[in-house]
Amino acid sequence: MNWTGRRLPRTEDPALLRGEGAFTADLAAGARAVRFLRSPYAAGRILSITAPDLPPGALLITGADLEGVGAIRPELFRFNYRAIAQPVLPRERVHFVGQPVAAVVAATPEEAEDIAETILLDIEPEDPVVTIDDALRPGTPTLHAEAPGNLVVDGTIRHPDCEAAFARADRIVELTLRSGRQNATPMEARAGLAAYDRATGRIRLTASCQMPHMLRTGIATLLGMAEADLQIVAPDVGGGFGQKMALFPEYPLLVWLARRHRGSFCWVEDRNENLIASAHSREQRHHLRAAFAADGTLLGLEADILANTGAFSCYPTTCGVEPLMALAEYPGPYRLPTYAARARALATNTCPAAPYRGVSRPVVTFGLERLMDRAAAALGIDPVALRRRNLVTEFPHVTPTGLTLDQASYVEALDRAVEAADIPAFRTRQQAARREGRYLGLGLAVFNERTGYGTPAFAARGMGIVPGYEVVDIAMTPAGEVEVRIGASPHGQGLRTALAQLAADRLGLDPSRIRVIHGDTDRTPYGWGSFASRGAVIAGGATQLAADKLAARLRRAAARLLQAEPESIALRDGAAWAGEASIPLTEIARRVHQRSEQLSDLDGFNLAETAQYDPGGTFSNACHVAEVEVDAETGHVRVLRFLVVEDAGRLLNPLIADGQVHGGVAQGIANALLEEVLYAPDGNPLTGSLADYLPPSAAEIPPIEIIHMETESPETLTGAKGLGEGGTIGAPAAIANAISDALAPFGVDITELPATPARIRALIRNAR
Amino acid sequence: MKCPPFDYHAPRSQAEALALLARHGEEGKILAGGQSLVPTMAFRLSRPASLIDINRIAELDHCRAEGGRLRIGALTRHARFERPVAPGPTGALLARAAEHIAHAPIRTRGTFCGSLAHADPASEWCCIALALGAEMRVLREGGERLVPAADWFQSVFTTALAPDELLAEVSLPLLGPDWRCGFAEFNRRAGDFALAMAVTALRLDPAGHVAEARIALGGVAGTPILAETAAASLLGAPPTPERLRAAAALAAEGFEPTEDAQVPADYRRDLVRAMTRRALEGSLAA
């Protein structure tokens, strides 16, 4: 019973490292290539789409060809959500630069691109709505008639006693912050390969996606086809980070082509398309007011949250996902007596927003943790002491938005971080550096991360499609290996390894005997996918339940064969033991399947079980500490040190946990300093290549120190909590606080991310 | 992001390459390291009908000191300069700058002459060429000419090179030990094109006074530019920290910066001031 908790190298990695992974584009041999024509205008009316010299064999598909194909129109039944529709290919109007308006099919991607250049798109441009301010301006154009004032979501929470708290406050601290727009930038962009099977008439869509079962439902619904005739396969997927959850118009079009033309059609997105037309996120503006007592006690919080949600609403989460997560989770890990907030999603003529690792919490944590530092300065209290005073210490704790915080280590993690960071020594270095005209800063961010939440949490959002549970089918083969079929769809999280570790312990088997099967709707039970830091908790919990059921069967069979009581049977080292006597599991498996006359009266003819798991959710927590040096002349920020104290409950595989933290922190640092999608005022994207949109390289990321704490969750079967998003959640706030600390001599305070060198220079220049 | 169709030629000699250039004129393009040309073709910003690949032409593959100058043939890769190719300030300056050019795999392919022909405003080699007074040896079928750096750079991505010409060699003066060369650049990520760079070269007389001064700026205007007023301000006196600082301030004011969404003009000036001072100070620190 000791595979769980080990730093087992990921079984996924060797093939990837040898270059033997199979991504969608690797499987495209023989398929015809699809190239999308994309709108060059942010807003406009389509007058005509014509192909003056389409070569023989090539196809041009426009909205007019898609008679009977539905529009993508996710639903949310709360928060004044207005359901807006996204056509697979538009017939009348275009809504953002990059929106697919037609598709060209040719023998090769090169030819398809050549032909696409010859197509005449006649679009009459209209005035676009690009920014949050554009969308709010009275008399601004309306994108969708269904959403007057471009307001797609307008949610409010208001405790009646909030005003009284502010009236009573000794100090009110205000903050307006902006978060730039980001693209999740998975290393593999989107890709899809739809193939028609002549024998059965079924279509197999191989796609670089995170939610294969959901994609099947979505596409079958749009095309009015039987779900049973559509198989979705997620092969190796080169990162998703949320971007690959959504149902994009490109995929139903590929399936439509495969059905209509009875062939194979492949689209491999290029980086420019991914940067301008996949999904963006985090363009938000928050205005915060916090009421404090003189001793630093937080009395109340008001938040006004605005999210630029782009042209359409992503399926299935809807564009409510960003503003409503901010609305629900602003209280964070702090004891907040009363709360009032409004969260709005605004439609604009920009690429639609979708979840990206952390979703709104990087912005929320940026807001809360900047607020704590500001309040500490205003109240003359040490920022660590101020946090300690307000962090939740008694569990379970119900937040003002009705979330239950389970057992966690908010104060303890902060203390560990403060100790490891050695703040007094840092202050000495900082003073010495300042005397030389160098600016060092230290910043910290405390946060909790809502993870592993099942159906009730999603249902509370009022979603039309409610994800949450996971189902795991487990079976032992006649030769004694175990197949674990999961509805979740990992794509880099190492779940194949971690789940094998879990099952191995329950079954007394070596993990190498366990195969985790995922990412294929024909071969796995219906399930939701990999997102929202849920894999280890939910797929893990279901795997454990399923493995326990299988173990019980094996024990019953072993008891019969060893002439012992089932309760006395122990499974270990690949065998079932009754005291000194044992029988190999391979032998039990063979007998169950092939000598069933001996055992079938017990449990039937196989060793297959299924289990479902649907937890309420658990909060992991962490404290991030960043040490930076700011070059006051250039505004450049170098991250010198990054420390993470992470508490994700019981760790199934600390090596994988470390990897999740490393990757997340790198994205968080990029969010803080580098990555920003920019649009010109006319709605043209300015960051269409990786020369302009700047993911970090290894040179920009410091070594990341990790200290794990393991406060097991009473709310989850495995005791584990999710941690997949934490890195991205805490890092931006820690860096923003560190820069503000470094530039305290100038009175500079970071309220906008990314804190680009040009912005930092402007702040310093204006401060002087 | 796939290249448009093109014909491909791989001449074995300089003469053959020049004949192909003469034949294809505007429609032909030389392929050297491909590190700028191929991406622009993939973006379909450039669509040459014919590519003339010079990588098999042995005559172009040299880099040697000769007659007081460093002669850099068209096939000399960036990576060659990572360690000094010649003793003295010139080799050291080139080595200092080389590490800032893109990333290791790109440096093993991209060529020095390709950078000069491509003339990206933020090219390190172009800035150094202007600062030190490089000379370009340009060939065409039946002809040859030498173009000084001052006449080479015309505007963004545009040089004195005609469509039927080959840049066979660039030469740089091998500066003596009385020269102090400095280099500083600013970029947001390692390996990116610089938002601003400064190359400085000061000749000190035996009394320690500045006898000659050259300051070139890159990445801040359509071409690399000389900060002549700033350089002149240093002449005839010792290079004290105050004088260096004042020269850097002059450099920051003496040009029209290019602006874009990420780099406003006043920020570009801030960077020029900082980079010029750092290049000057760095050159004297050793």
Ligand SMILES: Cc1cc2nc3c(=O)[nH]c(=O)nc-3n(C[C@H](O)[C@H](O)[C@H](O)COP(=O)(O)OP(=O)(O)OC[C@H]3O[C@@H](n4cnc5c(N)ncnc54)[C@H](O)[C@@H]3O)c2cc1C
């Ligand atoms: C990610 C990335 C980052 C980069 N960062 C930097 C950087 O920081 N600094 C920098 O300076 N460069 C940078 N580069 C560009 C790189 O240095 C190129 O190698 C260089 O600009 C061009 O050299 P090349 O040999 O690759 O030329 P090619 O790409 O082959 O050609 C470029 C152009 O020059 C012409 N040409 C090339 N050689 C000759 C010749 N001998 N005679 C006539 N015409 C010729 C070609 O026809 C073409 O028009 C970067 C490139 C990439 C991909």
